Amino acid sequence: MKLIKWTIPLCAVLLITACKKKKDENIAFDKGPIMVNMADNYIIPGYADLKTKVTALETAWNDFLGDKTQAKLDVAKQAWINSNIAFQHVKAFDFGPAMTANIAFTFGTFPCDTTQINSNIQTGGYDLNASQNLDASGLDALDFLFYRPDALTRFQTTASACTYVSDIVSKMKSEITAVVNGWGAYRSTFVNGTSNESTSPFALLVNNFCKDFELCKTTKIGFPIGNHTLGIQQPNYLEARRSGIGRILLIENIKASRAIFYGLDLSGNTNGIGFDDYLNALEDKASLSTTIAARFDYMYLTPQSWTETLEELMTSSPGTLENFYAYQQSSVINMKTDMASAFGVLITYQDTDGD
Numbered sequence: 001m002k003l004i005k006w007t008i009p010l011c012a013v014l015l016i017t018a019c020k021k022k023k024d025e026n027i028a029f030d031k032g033p034i035m036v037n038m039a040d041n042y043i044i045p046g047y048a049d050l051k052t053k054v055t056a057l058e059t060a061w062n063d064f065l066g067d068k069t070q071a072k073l074d075v076a077k078q079a080w081i082n083s084n085i086a087f088q089h090v091k092a093f094d095f096g097p098a099m100t101a102n103i104a105f106t107f108g109t110f111p112c113d114t115t116q117i118n119s120n121i122q123t124g125g126y127d128l129n130a131s132q133n134l135d136a137s138g139l140d141a142l143d144f145l146f147y148r149p150d151a152l153t154r155f156q157t158t159a160s161a162c163t164y165v166s167d168i169v170s171k172m173k174s175e176i177t178a179v180v181n182g183w184g185a186y187r188s189t190f191v192n193g194t195s196n197e198s199t200s201p202f203a204l205l206v207n208n209f210c211k212d213f214e215l216c217k218t219t220k221i222g223f224p225i226g227n228h229t230l231g232i233q234q235p236n237y238l239e240a241r242r243s244g245i246g247r248i249l250l251i252e253n254i255k256a257s258r259a260i261f262y263g264l265d266l267s268g269n270t271n272g273i274g275f276d277d278y279l280n281a282l283e284d285k286a287s288l289s290t291t292i293a294a295r296f297d298y299m300y301l302t303p304q305s306w307t308e309t310l311e312e313l314m315t316s317s318p319g320t321l322e323n324f325y326a327y328q329q330s331s332v333i334n335m336k337t338d339m340a341s342a343f344g345v346l347i348t349y350q351d352t353d354g355d
Contacts, residue, residue, distance in 0.1 A: 092212035097182025110140035147242035
């Protein structure tokens with residue numbers, strides 16, 4: 001009787017365990033297609049596109065040097081805008097070759113240090129790879145140099161200013177070329193790195209996806225509207241302040257995050273396997289997928305309805321930006337906490353947002 005007494009509960013436990021194991025096996029998700037889709041349809045084409053855009057910028061700038069007219073400068077400025085937009089679509093992949101080249105910082109640091117830039121132009125002998133010049137080069141430095149009120153006159157009269165732009169563009173082209181070449185070998189590591197270990201490519205993809213979304217929220221909106229300065233606005237922290245394309249870059253950054261979540265290709269026309277498919281395959285996570293998707297759709301469409309620059313909105317309708325920032329902030333927990341937890345990925349980057 002004692003044997004029967006203990007055997008029945010034991011059998012029940014084994015049966016429950018077996019059923020649970022079977023259930024887990026049924027919802028097992030192959031992350032390989034996510035990695036292949038991201039590598040072949042978004043990341044590698046995205047870096048190739050950025051290289052093409054930077055090469056076009058170099059060509060336009062060289063054309064200007066041969067004929068220093070406003071028309072030629074305007075062509076170079078448009079090439080700069082195109083490069084900046086392309087950068088928004090790859091800056092979330094700050095691992096592998098991009099980390100080696102430090103491209104997220106060398107291309108995207110803002111606001112630039114105008115004092116350092118002017119000093120470099122005046123004195124010469126600068127090293128753009130030196131740490132003190134991190135915020136004296138890259139895309140935001142070109143925003144300052146291309147869009148200051150007397151830009152054309154300075155370029156026409158100051159050879160060192162032209163040389164400085166040439167050096168920045170040359171550095172950018174060298175760095176993006178290294179990243180494009182590096183992905184030729186790194187692709188295999190990336191698509192096969194589907195484990196949840198903190199150093200695996202899949203974990204790095206999830207971490208950098210969340211990190212880039214937070215940086216978009218904090219640097220593009222939070223700092224300028226005064227979120228870190230007791231509500232005192234800081235327009236000097238705006239990205240691309242002089243050209244006024246900060247709203248466009250905000251939209252493109254969110255568009256890129258949205259594409260990663262959905263598994264879209266670079267053109268946005270093809271919906272492949274993405275984070276949303278992974279969530280939909282997990283028990284009780286389909287609603288989380290729907291929530292994140294709806295939030296991305298809202299954050300992508302809303303800034304497109306704004307007709308003013310971010311700096312103009314800071315004056316005319318500060319509540320618009322404050323509300324949008326709050327919506328971004330409330331979306332963080334869905335991705336950084338809920339989604340990452342559902343994937344079994346540990347968030348390893350440090351959040352210095354402070355809010």
